[in-house]
Amino acid sequence: MILDTATAVAWIRRAYELVRADEARLTRLDTAIGDGDHGANLTRGLAAAEIALDEKQPDSAGQALITAGRSLISKTGGASGPLYGNGFRQAGKELREEGDVAAVADALEAMLRGIEELGGALHGDKTMVDALAPAVAAFQTSASATLDLHAAGQAAVAAAEAGLAATVPMQARKGRASYLGERSIGHEDPGAASTVLILRALAEVTAP
Amino acid sequence: MILDTATAVAWIRRAYELVRADEARLTRLDTAIGDGDHGANLTRGLAAAEIALDEKQPDSAGQALITAGRSLISKTGGASGPLYGNGFRQAGKELREEGDVAAVADALEAMLRGIEELGGALHGDKTMVDALAPAVAAFQTSASATLDLHAAGQAAVAAAEAGLAATVPMQARKGRASYLGERSIGHEDPGAASTVLILRALAEVTAP
Amino acid sequence: MKKLINSPDSLITDALRGIAAAHPDLAVDAENRVISRAQPAAAKVGLVSGGGSGHEPLHGGYVGYGMLDAAAPGEVYTSPVPDQILAATQAASTGRGVLHIVKNYTGDVLNFRMAAELAEDDDIRVVSVVTNDDVAVEDSTFTAGRRGTGGTIVVEKIAGAAAEEGADLDTVARLATEVNERSRSFGIALHAGTVPAAGTPGFDLADNEIELGVGIHGEPGRARGEFAPVRELVAYALDAIHADRTVSGNVLVIMNGQGGTPLIELYAAHAEAAAWLAGRGVTVARNLVGNYITSLDQAGFSITVTELSDELVRLWDAPVSTPALRWGM
Amino acid sequence: MKKLINSPDSLITDALRGIAAAHPDLAVDAENRVISRAQPAAAKVGLVSGGGSGHEPLHGGYVGYGMLDAAAPGEVYTSPVPDQILAATQAASTGRGVLHIVKNYTGDVLNFRMAAELAEDDDIRVVSVVTNDDVAVEDSTFTAGRRGTGGTIVVEKIAGAAAEEGADLDTVARLATEVNERSRSFGIALHAGTVPAAGTPGFDLADNEIELGVGIHGEPGRARGEFAPVRELVAYALDAIHADRTVSGNVLVIMNGQGGTPLIELYAAHAEAAAWLAGRGVTVARNLVGNYITSLDQAGFSITVTELSDELVRLWDAPVSTPALRWGM
Numbered sequence A, B: 001m002i003l004d005t006a007t008a009v010a011w012i013r014r015a016y017e018l019v020r021a022d023e024a025r026l027t028r029l030d031t032a033i034g035d036g037d038h039g040a041n042l043t044r045g046l047a048a049a050e051i052a053l054d055e056k057q058p059d060s061a062g063q064a065l066i067t068a069g070r071s072l073i074s075k076t077g078g079a080s081g082p083l084y085g086n087g088f089r090q091a092g093k094e095l096r097e098e099g100d101v102a103a104v105a106d107a108l109e110a111m112l113r114g115i116e117e118l119g120g121a122l123h124g125d126k127t128m129v130d131a132l133a134p135a136v137a138a139f140q141t142s143a144s145a146t147l148d149l150h151a152a153g154q155a156a157v158a159a160a161e162a163g164l165a166a167t168v169p170m171q172a173r174k175g176r177a178s179y180l181g182e183r184s185i186g187h188e189d190p191g192a193a194s195t196v197l198i199l200r201a202l203a204e205v206t207a208p
Numbered sequence C, D: 001m002k003k004l005i006n007s008p009d010s011l012i013t014d015a016l017r018g019i020a021a022a023h024p025d026l027a028v029d030a031e032n033r034v035i036s037r038a039q040p041a042a043a044k045v046g047l048v049s050g051g052g053s054g055h056e057p058l059h060g061g062y063v064g065y066g067m068l069d070a071a072a073p074g075e076v077y078t079s080p081v082p083d084q085i086l087a088a089t090q091a092a093s094t095g096r097g098v099l100h101i102v103k104n105y106t107g108d109v110l111n112f113r114m115a116a117e118l119a120e121d122d123d124i125r126v127v128s129v130v131t132n133d134d135v136a137v138e139d140s141t142f143t144a145g146r147r148g149t150g151g152t153i154v155v156e157k158i159a160g161a162a163a164e165e166g167a168d169l170d171t172v173a174r175l176a177t178e179v180n181e182r183s184r185s186f187g188i189a190l191h192a193g194t195v196p197a198a199g200t201p202g203f204d205l206a207d208n209e210i211e212l213g214v215g216i217h218g219e220p221g222r223a224r225g226e227f228a229p230v231r232e233l234v235a236y237a238l239d240a241i242h243a244d245r246t247v248s249g250n251v252l253v254i255m256n257g258q259g260g261t262p263l264i265e266l267y268a269a270h271a272e273a274a275a276w277l278a279g280r281g282v283t284v285a286r287n288l289v290g291n292y293i294t295s296l297d298q299a300g301f302s303i304t305v306t307e308l309s310d311e312l313v314r315l316w317d318a319p320v321s322t323p324a325l326r327w328g329m
Ligand SMILES: Nc1ncnc2c1ncn2[C@@H]1O[C@H](COP(=O)(O)OP(=O)(O)O)[C@@H](O)[C@H]1O
Pocket: A030, A034, A035, A036, A037, A038, A041, A042, A077, A078, A079, A080, A081, A083, A115, A118, A119, A120, A121, A126, A127, A128, A129, A174, A175, A176, A189, A190, A191, A192, D077, D078, D079, D106, D107, D108
């Protein structure tokens, strides 16, 4: 299994479906410690990404991710739009034509770097990084052990879920939740929750 | 028993006590079909009347009622202030020094006219007039039959209560309640309710 | 009930202190409860208005060059008392007579009438204009008649401009009457406001209910309706206005918030009003969108439509400098 | 949830139509969602701001002579997107560079940064000033830092006046930075506002609870407190401001309503602020009382205090003509 153009497009489409289906939950999480728009933001951004993919008909997996990233940046708004958008752009640049499991591992690594560089969040700041960073590590470990894209994707989802759970006791130091100080403790970070969905979409579309 | 200066002052004081004790109910009635301030208005106005009586130390029953009426006019605000105020002023002008039951009947008649002239309300418009008019009539009837001020006062209270009850099915044509049109039906008129209290105060202070 | 107050009893006094602190152009007579211009006008017809508090910026917010000379704020939703109105009238008087602009409520009308009588004793000539622009209330000689609402602001602005230009009392009064006759309003509430002294909302509405034809005192409206998109609510209000007085020509529109409505929603409502009017060939020559005559924290809107003439446009555009309306200076 | 909307999805579009209808001095680009001056300024530094909607009159209400050239309103409480900010920047550009006035929220900062990069591609020089006046949030290089709130209005007014006078981009940016540094704000909410798309209030408060140190997006504050008389609430807010930056000299005070607070209550609050400041020998040289930066229908207030210099007073007093601030013309 490789991540080719069709699979990359399917990844974005599936991410949109999963986010849309869970929009209310993401909004609820963001209402608790943010401003209650994360579900709406990401739904809007991914809807725009889907339209852009339809229009653009990308001819490589990298192009697909760059196209999705650009429209996430220009259409989402909020913090998560530029962050995820830059993440997908960097992943696409890294991936180029298409990629096997090792290339996807590098692309996810680039995604993480793209988010970290733009947002400046460190591990433990209670952001999407706390789900994505362990997920990328788990993906890499599984990739080198199994050489199986789907298995690596599943490992990434499991690690992201654990990372999401780990955000609960954290006190936020970035994003709107940081304004709550200690009151941000005890809640899942909405961006970490959406990261789980995005990775689940990848695992699903790479199922054999 | 005659209505002398001390009794006239006691009437106003007792009216203040009764209104204050029932302020919440008057407000509730006014909230239902008006603007919810009748209790506060009348409490404020009668408190001012009491202070004015303390300061002025009137030397006749008529003066006492005129003093109370003037301060009701200048301190109450709302529709009820000028109406009751003018009512008391006219009653005081009619009564002059002091009066027996027949003179008090004339004074109450003057009070009713003072309110009707200023407010222009007719019987059946769902206002204080609907309690006061039958009360004045009952007072006169009882007065000529019994020659007893207290008994006449009690008859007036009973008639005012019946008048108050009669306002329930009426549709208001005057005052704020008129804005509700048919929705004003089914409620006691707050001004009719306070009229009952004012007459009850008269009956009480004229008890032998 | 949570409110930014020290106590319901001190609210008016506290707010008057705040107005005094906020607006150096105004003089606040705390004892008499009168808000007037810090610099009284030279000889001109004086303009006085007043009424219950809770409608801010009405009335104090319209005191200043080009509008009122003095205002008398009563207790919340309660007309001011005659002594107070008399003091305002004295503050506004320069010898050329004083116009009382009175919203048609029994309490206001009676208390202003008493005050006018007292003012005549001081040799101040007073003419009263009673505003009654609210079409939600049936007008009839057998009833208290229509309420005065948003049209009052238009009357005050235009009469104020004429007075500033030197018009005499009868001319200013005639103009005020004309503006009132050209003005119609209708209000719809989504949630009642809370009178501090009462502590609970003036009426209770279920999640899908609204009040149609509310006044400005948290009175329930003429009917309870079902919640609907703003396009339909605005059309309902404009239909009611139009049924009473054909809306045509050049108009002034006030899309007014009742105090608890976000401005973004008022703009959404104004978009619908503009579309409704454009669809009937009516030109919105002038407009205001915002909180101009409120009912504490009531959620909802009212629309006022005044048919303008060229002369009325000119007077509307004349310079004004008050806390709530300011342009041309 | 009852709101004056057609649907949560159409609210921004509908409100933009309303703004276009209400303000002939503004141009509304509905497609790009940009509000700019109908008469673009001649060569001068351009001023652009923007951010989530729901804070009206911020930002569109401050577009006009003497303040902003263009504003980019995002979805409710959501920063605008880079394309939109770029379009606003292009509308504001006359060749002398453009100042971005950005409230410090991660989303706003990131999206404005993206837009600035795109603008540089168009050879438009952009300098960004990030406002962060809210003392409720702990400031630290390890966190997102303080939020930008009411101080933003002061920055926009004063930078706008300087730009109108012909100052160059660096001077205007320096002045904006200085005003931001001189400004501090603190907010307290009694009831949360309701985001239309969410349908329920951002936080729930019991009858005796309030939120201390709320932001402008219905975020819960830094602590929940007990309801108290307005005198104490105002003192709490001013103490927090004073603890962060000594309040002294001549100040500008904005007693700001959060959208669901009656103006009479804001005046009562302003009276307490004036008394608190007078008690410390501070002079309130200028002030605003009203809804200037709101959170939909949230009930509560925020206080902004800016220490003024003579030069800042002069620039504050300079003519301005926008929907929300207008004087001197
Ligand atoms: N500086 C940052 N770095 C990484 N992620 C961040 C940062 N700031 C915020 N986030 C993420 O963004 C999420 C919120 O996104 P969203 O609600 O869409 O934007 P906004 O906070 O502007 O409303 C947070 O839950 C967090 O995971």
